[in-house]
Amino acid sequence: MTTTDPGDLARLIASIAIGDRAACRTLYDATSPKLFAIALRILRDEGRAEDVLQDSFVNVWRSAAGYNPSLAAPMTWLITIVRNRALDYLRRNDAMTIELDDDLIATLETDTRSPPDLASGAQDAKRVRQCLERLEGGQKQAIAFAYFQGLTHSELAAALKVPIGTVKTWIRRGLEKMRHCIDALAT
Amino acid sequence: MRTHDNDRLREMLAAEFALGTLRGGARRRFETWMRDDADLRAKADAWHERLAPLLDAIPERRPPQRVWAAIEARLPGFTALRADRHAPAPWWERLGFWRGLTAAFAVVAVVSAGIALRPGTPPITEVRLVEVVPAAIASVVDPKDGHLVATVMQTRSGQLLLKVSPDVAVPSGHDLQLWLSANGKDMESLGVVPVDARTKTVSVRPADATALSRAKAFGLSLEPAGGSPQPTQVLGLGFAVALSS
Numbered sequence: 001m002t003t004t005d006p007g008d009l010a011r012l013i014a015s016i017a018i019g020d021r022a023a024c025r026t027l028y029d030a031t032s033p034k035l036f037a038i039a040l041r042i043l044r045d046e047g048r049a050e051d052v053l054q055d056s057f058v059n060v061w062r063s064a065a066g067y068n069p070s071l072a073a074p075m076t077w078l079i080t081i082v083r084n085r086a087l088d089y090l091r092r093n094d095a096m097t098i099e100l101d102d103d104l105i106a107t108l109e110t111d112t113r114s115p116p117d118l119a120s121g122a123q124d125a126k127r128v129r130q131c132l133e134r135l136e137g138g139q140k141q142a143i144a145f146a147y148f149q150g151l152t153h154s155e156l157a158a159a160l161k162v163p164i165g166t167v168k169t170w171i172r173r174g175l176e177k178m179r180h181c182i183d184a185l186a187t
Numbered sequence: 188m189r190t191h192d193n194d195r196l197r198e199m200l201a202a203e204f205a206l207g208t209l210r211g212g213a214r215r216r217f218e219t220w221m222r223d224d225a226d227l228r229a230k231a232d233a234w235h236e237r238l239a240p241l242l243d244a245i246p247e248r249r250p251p252q253r254v255w256a257a258i259e260a261r262l263p264g265f266t267a268l269r270a271d272r273h274a275p276a277p278w279w280e281r282l283g284f285w286r287g288l289t290a291a292f293a294v295v296a297v298v299s300a301g302i303a304l305r306p307g308t309p310p311i312t313e314v315r316l317v318e319v320v321p322a323a324i325a326s327v328v329d330p331k332d333g334h335l336v337a338t339v340m341q342t343r344s345g346q347l348l349l350k351v352s353p354d355v356a357v358p359s360g361h362d363l364q365l366w367l368s369a370n371g372k373d374m375e376s377l378g379v380v381p382v383d384a385r386t387k388t389v390s391v392r393p394a395d396a397t398a399l400s401r402a403k404a405f406g407l408s409l410e411p412a413g414g415s416p417q418p419t420q421v422l423g424l425g426f427a428v429a430l431s432s
Contacts, residue, residue, distance in 0.1 A: 010428070011428060014324045014326070014428050015324070017324065017326070017338065021259070021262055024258075024262065025255070025259075028255055028258065032249070032250050032254070032255075033247035033248055033249045033250070034242070034245070034247050036247075036248050036249070036250040036254075037245045037246060037247050037248040038242055038245060040248060041245060042207075049250075050250060050251065050253070050254050050257075053250055053254050054254055054257045054258050054261075057258045058258060058261050058262070061262055065326070065335055065338055066334070066335045067326075068326065068328050068333045068335075070333070071228075071229075071232060071333045072232050072235070072236070073236065075239070076232075076235050076236055076239045079235070079239050079242065080235050080239075083207065087207050087210070087214075104244075107244055108241070108244055121240070121243070122243075124240040125240035125241070125243040125244075127240070128237060128238065128240045128241050129240075129241065129244070132241065143206065144241075146206050146207055146208050147206055147207060147238060147241060148241075148242075148245070150207050151208075152208060152210055153208055171203070171206070171208060172199060172203075175199070175202040175203070175206065176199075178237070179198075179202070179234075179237065182237050
């Protein structure tokens with residue numbers, strides 16, 4: 001089963017909460033391709049991404065009983081577990097230059113022009129990409145590279161060649177604008 | 188009373204936490220604050236929901252087989268009894284909670300492998316825990332902050348299993364009481380819950396045999412010793428989720 005229907009995922013998590021190993025396998029098969037890709041973007045290292053994915057699912061097994069579907073969508077809950085662990089695992093030495101995903105911005109921009117998709121997940125994705133697209137260049141780049149690649153303020157400053165204060169301002173103003181934009185489009 | 192500025196700061200911290208730019212000591216401090224602050228958790232969750240759809244742009248990538256193999260090896264539910272009884276128990280056997288949780292509805296099947304590793308050594312006996320998946324499960328949570336108070340499981344044979352969180356405090360002179368609701372509002376008593384239920388899964392047998400077929404939701408409350416006709420202090424509520432076979 002490769003379902004990503006939130007109801008199915010929530011039921012799998014509920015089954016995992018009472019010890020159903022088969023449900024854990026099914027959840028893994030359905031969601032690990034996306035979760036592994038997310039970890040890989042942040043860690044840039046296959047071995048470490050595999051470790052993060054492994055630790056994350058053991059964490060899912062242990063904390064499934066505490067998952068409350070009314071507070072978070074299942075996929076968001078899983079993504080948050082993986083992202084948090086990947087950011088904790090992130091170690092870079094000073095000599096390493098940060099490579100920015102040059103095609104990232106282009107990919108995000110192209111998708112906002114694609115035909116409308118009626119599935120609600122696709123609407124959420126289109127909405128947030130449109131709101132990101134509306135930001136000024138610096139704000140857009142700082143937020144995109146921070147989110148996808150897990151870059152810190154100082155890494156962004158070095159990669160974008162601007163002072164740290166500028167990066168912080170870009171991020172804070174950009175996030176505020178995105179919140180108003182997303183929340184307005186959602187109503 | 189939170190000031191407007193303080194609320195803006197909390198909102199921005201939650202946003203940067205979700206974005207990933209809050210790091211190191213500041214990130215750990217924020218995670219500590221979130222444990223006790225439901226409003227802060229709600230802000231962080233809202234930001235995760237806003238940003239997560241961006242990740243749809245990342246092409247999926249199937250991980251290698253060895254990752255699932257490594258996860259499976261760390262999940263409880265399978266033990267190999269070695270001929271050498273002095274070997275230490277694997278870590279998952281030492282987690283009393285799991286034994287309590289699975290013992291109520293696990294069937295232990297002993298299968299003799301009959302294979303000697305070395306000539307003259309006794310064969311390894313495999314002990315497998317087969318877990319029965321219940322027909323429905325309800326996570327009973329505190330409506331104020333969403334933390335788990337109890338788990339209620341209904342088996343296909345009509346048995347009701349209950350496990351209360353060990354964190355639930357029961358002052359002396361009080362009892363826990365379990366309720367079911369057919370409409371999500373009105374509560375029918377299923378009886379006083381033995382205090383054992385905080386350390387192991389207990390079986391609850393309703394006096395009315397048809398009660399379980401009506402149950403849409405379950406509730407746990409704190410009552411004076413002996414229980415009450417109506418709930419006085421509700422600790423948690425949870426809707427039953429049917430698990431398809």
